[in-house]
Amino acid sequence: MEINSKQLTTNGRLLSLDTLRGVDMFFIMGAGYLFSSLAQLFPNSFWMGISEQFQHVSWNGLAFIDIVFPLFLFIAGISFPFSLASSRNKGFSERKIRFNIVRRGIILVLLGMVYNGLLQLDFEHMRYASVLGRIGLAWMFAALIWLYFKPRTRGILCVLILVLYWLLLVFVPAPDGSGDSLSLEGCLVGYVDRLLLPGVDTFDPEGILSTFPAIVTALLGMFTGHFIRTDEWNMSPTRKACLLAGMGLVLLGIGILWNTVFPINKRLWSSSFVCTVGGISAIMFALFYYIVDVRKCQRWTLPFRVIGMNSITIYLAQRMIDFGFTARFLFGGVIGIPENEAVENVLYALAYITVCWIFLGLLYRWKIFLKV
16 A cells, blocks of 8 residues: 655654755764865775865865755755644644744844854954855745745746846856956855955855845755645655656756856856756655655664754854864774874764764753754
């Protein structure tokens, strides 16, 4: 007998979603340093190639690590149709739901500012844009669009935002720039940041104009979450996973074609970047959804769900808590045994990840979760 999508959730949560979020955060929680250390230990083409994928591309192009941030925003989008349905089932008014959306967006912006040093009170030199701020604003505006517009209009808005952003950046260079409208110094995105954001000398990768295409990234996640949650198309979960992967491939193809005239660029959050990482994100979620929630292969997911259910916690905690000191305090003796710097770096990376996971594991065991 075929099961429906709603039967795949546990306590209102998709295990695949928490698992994928945990895998995504794992690469922020020290995995990048681990792979770089392995490349130093084994300096062959394979490990060097892996290590290069954990170094952000300076301008145009795409490395694996460049997918981590937009994937998290995409995942936040997937969650929204589930949380929206839960709020409505609890009898929340539309006004209350709208208030919660705006509050969450503002809290994430403030947490991003705290991450950047707000509590140091050095307002003159502080960076006001942030990763959490980008997530908060893009998710908030996407959620409000989802709340107030019908599906067809949402899709039209996605296309309009991406096309208009493309045309704006191609045909309107920075008045004070180099003349190349798609360069770091000459793009309109940097000019707006220099004009409106305090302390920006050239460009902020989480600045003002590039927030608009990021809204589409969140909306793509919301379309995905709605597609998985609803049974209005009378599809089996297996068919949904296959169709979602197919749609991801189409979106990836659009991004690659668009790259020929509007380069894939994470710092600009270019329209081709939105399509490319949106397609990759959809394919990854389809795979996790099929393996974890449809096929019920779930035993391996716990270590990642521990991370995924407190993702913002570990992001902030790594800024505020010296996990490196704790790792050396607990495992310093073992780390120093090899008397080989490359091996010591690998052991330190493993110790750091272990300490972070123990911290999250205790929170998970005590059912302490930071919810925004």
